[in-house]
Amino acid sequence: MALGVLSLLGFQLVDSAFIARLGTAPLAAQSFTFPLSFLIIGVQVGLGIAIAALISRALGAEERSRARRLGSLVLLGGGAVIALLALALLIVQEPLFRLLGARAELLPLIRSYWAPQLLAAWLGAALYFGYSLFRAHGDTRLPGKLMVITSLLNLVLDPLLIFGVGGWPGLGLPGAAWATTLAFGAGLVILGRRLGRTDWLASEGLVAEAGRSVGPFTAIAGPAMISQLMPPLAAMLATAIVASLGETSVAAWGMASRLETVSLMVVLALTMSLPPWLGRCYGAGDWQQIRRLTTLAFKVAVCWQLALGCALALLAPWVASVLSGNPEVRGELSLLIRGLLPSYALLGLCMLVVSASNALGWPLRAMLLSCARLFVCYLPCLWLGTQWGGIAGTALGAASGNVLAGGLAYLSFRRSIGDRGKIVQ
Numbered sequence: 001m002a003l004g005v006l007s008l009l010g011f012q013l014v015d016s017a018f019i020a021r022l023g024t025a026p027l028a029a030q031s032f033t034f035p036l037s038f039l040i041i042g043v044q045v046g047l048g049i050a051i052a053a054l055i056s057r058a059l060g061a062e063e064r065s066r067a068r069r070l071g072s073l074v075l076l077g078g079g080a081v082i083a084l085l086a087l088a089l090l091i092v093q094e095p096l097f098r099l100l101g102a103r104a105e106l107l108p109l110i111r112s113y114w115a116p117q118l119l120a121a122w123l124g125a126a127l128y129f130g131y132s133l134f135r136a137h138g139d140t141r142l143p144g145k146l147m148v149i150t151s152l153l154n155l156v157l158d159p160l161l162i163f164g165v166g167g168w169p170g171l172g173l174p175g176a177a178w179a180t181t182l183a184f185g186a187g188l189v190i191l192g193r194r195l196g197r198t199d200w201l202a203s204e205g206l207v208a209e210a211g212r213s214v215g216p217f218t219a220i221a222g223p224a225m226i227s228q229l230m231p232p233l234a235a236m237l238a239t240a241i242v243a244s245l246g247e248t249s250v251a252a253w254g255m256a257s258r259l260e261t262v263s264l265m266v267v268l269a270l271t272m273s274l275p276p277w278l279g280r281c282y283g284a285g286d287w288q289q290i291r292r293l294t295t296l297a298f299k300v301a302v303c304w305q306l307a308l309g310c311a312l313a314l315l316a317p318w319v320a321s322v323l324s325g326n327p328e329v330r331g332e333l334s335l336l337i338r339g340l341l342p343s344y345a346l347l348g349l350c351m352l353v354v355s356a357s358n359a360l361g362w363p364l365r366a367m368l369l370s371c372a373r374l375f376v377c378y379l380p381c382l383w384l385g386t387q388w389g390g391i392a393g394t395a396l397g398a399a400s401g402n403v404l405a406g407g408l409a410y411l412s413f414r415r416s417i418g419d420r421g422k423i424v425q
Contacts (some may be wrong), residue, residue: 029255046225060283101243117176223363267348275359309342339395346406
């Protein structure tokens with residue numbers, strides 16, 4: 001899963017690197033779409049958490065027929081929810097982007113990119129729901145392979161569709177979205193063929209199962225979805241804060257956001273692969289194993305992120321020069337890398353605590369922790385830093401928020417698990 005996440009997030013960073021060659025305006029236009037893209041991802045991840053939790057618990061309790069019915073329900077329902085959300089974001093795009101601080105001259109660029117990007121987001125969500133089904137059944141290889149395949153396809157298609165080839169002119173900024181659409185579409189075809197060879201889906205008893213499972217599903221998906229929607233909301237507010245510093249700062253911030261997701265690849269892989277096993281242990285009542293798994297995951301996340309963050313901070317000027325051709329963007333991006341990357345050790349710890357809490361039947365606690373991370377720790381520190389010291393203060397403020405959130409998450413989780421691996425009431 002780590003290799004798959006690296007490739008999947010890597011091609012998003014590649015998108016931004018290619019778009020940066022078009023100029024500051026296209027890169028800023030793409031950066032304004034990130035918060036709304038994260039909104040869609042937040043909904044799909046919240047649904048995916050509930051998918052993995054319920055199916056893995058059913059498998060742990062040896063309820064395989066129910067697991068098959070749940071698999072069919074979540075694929076159908078999840079696709080419909082994301083389609084409706086994408087349609088709503090398409091209809092109200094202009095007031096939303098104006099609210100984020102986009103200037104009038106950027107709106108045509110954003111508009112040309114946003115429609116194909118929403119189609120790509122829907123296809124990506126359908127793929128993610130399929131990945132969740134495979135992970136719930138203990139198969140992380142196929143999702144990892146498909147992430148690599150789709151990212152390689154995107155890498156090949158990006159320059160062809162953005163810049164053109166031979167005598168065929170490129171599409172510019174929209175070409176990046178169409179490349180992603182084609183890559184996700186190919187991955188969905190492969191996943192559908194593999195899914196057809198399994199017995200993980202059912203066509204009978206779906207209505208009765210929907211009535212039985214809507215309560216447990218909502219109890220998990222509701223708080224989990226709210227938890228996942230908080231980051232895009234916070235990203236919108238953060239973009240609006242950074243927009244006060246100018247277009248160059250928005251472009252640098254957008255690139256730093258892409259680099260953030262790539263640098264968190266191991267943590268993201270753990271948040272995908274750990275919950276199904278925690279769900280099975282939860283279904284079997286094995287709290288000692290849950291304690292061992294979470295402790296190991298926390299250690300891996302903190303050590304890896306701290307080492308990677310320090311290394312990238314030392315190489316910040318070189319990394320910035322690779323990602324952007326604009327000297328001003330490079331300078332601000334270098335400052336953001338130095339300030340932010342080491343703090344992701346504590347951010348990763350917080351992300352794992354939230355993921356584990358959802359898998360262990362504490363979705364409300366996970367939601368409250370996500371809320372505290374973003375709106376008590378992260379955004380106030382980001383705003384204060386930006387007001388105090390420009391882009392350098394932005395980096396320092398965001399890093400301080402991540403450190404505070406990680407400490408709060410760790411203390412909260414320790415109180416949730418007793419000394420003998422039992423829940424503390």
